[in-house]
Amino acid sequence: MARPSGPPGWHHHRLDRRWRHHPRPPGREGALDRSKVKQREQGRTKVSYLEGWQAIAEANRIFGFDGWQRETISVHCIHQGERNIGRDGRTGWGVTYTARVRITVGDVIREGSGAGCTATIR
Incomplete structure (x- = not known):
């Protein structure tokens, strides 16, 4: 599936044109609090x-x-096991995951990825 590309802000112009007659067009309801x-x-x-x-x-x-739609494309456990935690290097248990997601508004598609970890001292 081809993804739209262009200069920064390009997708905002496409959405404005596409949502012109929508009862709640993007960007018209105020900024994020x-x-x-x-x-x-x-x-x-x-x-x-x-x-x-x-x-x-x-x-x-x-x-x-x-x-709009959101979709989790993948989730992967990168590491799980004992690890040294903190500046003093205490022994603990930790996990690290990565995820890839897709957001779709009309035919505009954006994908992104993220990672997260957590650790517990034994």
């Missing part, structure tokens, strides 16, 4: 993110409940 953006420390930096349920609620608000 910044209080919904969470932060956490990762390593020595702060990372901003939306919780999964919040991202889904925003997509429903912008595109309508039936106006």
